[in-house]
Amino acid sequence: MNPKAAAALPKGGGFLFACENEPFTPEQFGADERLMADTAFQFAKNEVLPLLDRLDAQEEGLMPGLIKQACELGFGGPDTPEKYGGLGLSKAVATRILEKLSLNGSFSTTIGVHQGVAQLPIVLFGSEEQRMRYLPRITSGEIMPAYALSEPNNGTDALSVASRAALRNGAYRLSGTKMWISNAKWASLFTVFAKVDGERFSAFLVERDSPGLEVSREEHKMGLKGSSTARLILEDAVVPQANLLYLEGEGHRVALNTLNIGRCKIGAMALGQMRSALHAAAKYSKERKQFGRTIASFGLVRQKLAEMAARMFAAESVLYRTVALIDSAFSAREASGDEYDETRKACEEFQIECSLTKVLTTEALAFAVDEALQIHGGYGFTEEFPIARLYRDARVMRIYEGTNEINRLFAFERVMKRGLLDALRDGAPTCPAHEYLILAARNLDASKPLGQELTACMSDLTLLTYAQQSANLRAERMRRENVQFADFGVDAAKQFEASATGWAAARCAEALARMGVKQNVSLSSAGQPRDVADAVLESDGYPL
Ligand SMILES: Cc1cc2nc3c(=O)[nH]c(=O)nc-3n(C[C@H](O)[C@H](O)[C@H](O)COP(=O)(O)OP(=O)(O)OC[C@H]3O[C@@H](n4cnc5c(N)ncnc54)[C@H](O)[C@@H]3O)c2cc1C
Structure with a gap:
């Protein structure tokens, strides 16, 4: 190129x-x-x-x-x-x-x-x-694979795994316990991470029938009951040398880049479940009557439906913007360069966006299932309606593929490490949340450690900027190209802007207070909320 x-x-x-x-x-x-x-x-x-x-x-x-x-x-x-x-x-x-x-x-x-x-x-x-x-x-579905990184004592701190590998007589011997392995019950192939000689973090392709490998009992989970989650016990498990994945000591690149792209897959999974939650909420609210009227006619129920749809619109806008950016990075790989280095660079380019996407989509889902259950009243608390299962199943999305706390910290730490702070401070705001982010960034003393609480405030402002900007740009394009449901898109973006601006103002105020800066943060730029509940009710859920 x-x-x-x-x-x-x-x-x-x-x-x-x-x-x-x-x-x-x-x-x-x-x-x-x-x-x-x-x-x-x-x-x-x-x-x-x-x-x-x-x-x-x-x-x-x-x-x-x-x-x-x-x-x-x-x-x-x-x-x-x-x-x-x-x-x-x-x-x-x-x-x-x-x-x-x-x-x-x-x-x-x-x-x-x-x-x-x-x-x-x-x-x-x-x-x-x-x-x-x-x-x-x-x-083809002939075999199922699984990804085995987490351990009983190493979850978030995944690169400190206790599992060990040693090369003996042309084969690796792996020992350790892997925990929470999705698909384990059915999988025939596991990507297992272990340290060679206790030092070099590496990835191995381990077949299910390898001597020394045992899949232990299923975890008794609160949700996702139809999925398999089990432990792997490795006791001197024999893995041919040819099954070392990539290079000895480079397993962190395999683990982290996989998770990076995986975070967008989580985004897709969250949106799918959100669609189910909105459908359940819209349908129930049209059927259930109280005080002689359907509950869908009450302002507070309509407000819930509108906010769920607005957050879904923003989450969807963010997700597809991010994956298209990753596509652009993949297609820009140099054919003349080292294939693996080029792939790694493509995976890493949009790390910030991937982490923000994971947090935004899973928290929009959490909001949607919670409000959808609330709309069901007491019936939502029973297994009679689908919302109870959706509520239970959604909970883990904020935990796996890097907890949302870790993704929050990571996103803003990357902003700092990539040297983006100066350009951010000098930039012109593209949306109301961005104004608050710039205000907080201009006051930030980057020479001192920020601490997790302040980093999380900055990360939330970053996240709200990405979401508001993505939703607004999409709505503007929908309007300009006059696509189907353009009115819904425009109103959903406005609704999201109104609620996210309030949140951004609060996070900015907290950030400034944590920095010891005395400044009032006004809410003057918050837009007017829009009621998109009609569109949700007419479509029996998310209209797009
Ligand atoms: C259903 C399910 C399926 C899973 N599937 C897989 C799989 O297929 N493969 C796999 O390898 N793993 C899998 N996992 C594991 C998952 O990735 C871990 O649960 C997750 O990484 C968190 O690790 P932990 O549970 O040990 O929590 P911990 O790391 O102990 O964290 C506990 C709490 O402390 C917080 N915390 C930890 N460190 C910090 C820090 N530095 N700063 C601030 N807060 C911190 C966390 O955010 C969290 O709130 C799965 C888990 C579940 C529940």
Whole structure:
């Protein structure tokens, strides 16, 4: 790529001081891509939803059968290259497919792990021989993979794993315990992280029938009951030397870059479940009567529906903007460079956006399931309605793939490490939350350690800026191109702006107080809330 073209490419964190001209939005999907997404949606609706009780009871063979069926439709590896049996689609289209498959948490986690963190290490860092050996079997659904990083005593602090590997007589011997491994019950291949000789953090492809490997009992979880989560016990498990993934001592690159892209997969999974929550809330509010009227006619119920839809609109705008940016980084990889270095750079470019996307989408989901349950009143607290399961299943989304606390801290620490603070301070605001972020950034003394509490305030301001900006740019484009539901988009963005501006003002005030800066933060730029409840009620849920 010539230097001029390279300089014109979007850069990670660029939203902090300017907007790309036209961020990608879901309205840009072509007819074929919509058709594929709709096939995924119909599959989830017709094949998965009728089985939820049986899936939650872990009926033998049911979930693996569904995964096989989904793989036969091409959903085993939508963004995996065709050469390895995938569909070779962009990350944006693959994300839409996963979103539409994700109407239920258990199925979403199982297929999300299959397509995502469990397959990505091989796609991104496998040798050609490893890719050819495993990927066609994974994408076709012949085998299921799993990703084994966490341990009983090392969760967030994942790079300090206690698992050990030693090379003896041409094979590695792995020992340790891996905890919380999704898909473990059904998986035939595990990406396991361990330290060679107690020092070099490395990734290994471990087949299920390796001597010394045992999958232990299922965890008794509060939600996602239809998914499998179990421990792996490795006792001198024998792993051929050829199954070292990438390089000894470079396992952190495999682990962290996989999680980075995985965070957008989580975003898709969260949006799918949000769609279910809005559908349940809209439907119930039209049926339930109190005081002789449907509860959908009450202002406070309408306000909940409107805010849920607005947050979903913002979360969706952020997710598709981020994955399209990652697509741009992947397509800019230099064919002449080292393939793995180029891939690593592409994965890392939009780390800030990936972490923000994970936090925004999962917290929008948390809000949606909570308010949807509230709309159900006491009935929401029973298993009679689907919202109880959605509520339970959603809870873990703020915990796995890096807790939201860690993603918050990471996002703003990256802003500082990438040297973006000066450009942020000098930039012109692109939305109200951005004004508060710039105000806080101008007062920040970066020569002193910020502490976690202040970092989290700055991160929230960063997150609200990214969300408001993305929602507004999308709404503006919808209006300009006069697409279907453009009015809804414009009103949803306004509604989000009104609520997010209030939150940004509060976070800015806290940030300044923590810095010891005495300054009043006014709320003058908060927009007028818009009522998008009619659109939600007419569409029986999220209209787009
Ligand atoms: C259903 C389920 C499926 C999972 N699937 C997988 C999988 O397939 N593969 C896999 O490897 N793992 C998986 N995990 C593990 C998951 O990634 C971890 O649970 C997560 O990383 C958190 O680790 P932990 O549970 O040990 O919590 P801890 O790390 O003990 O954290 C506890 C609390 O302390 C906070 N905390 C920790 N460190 C800090 C810090 N430095 N600063 C501020 N706060 C901090 C956390 O945010 C959290 O609130 C799964 C977990 C669940 C529940």
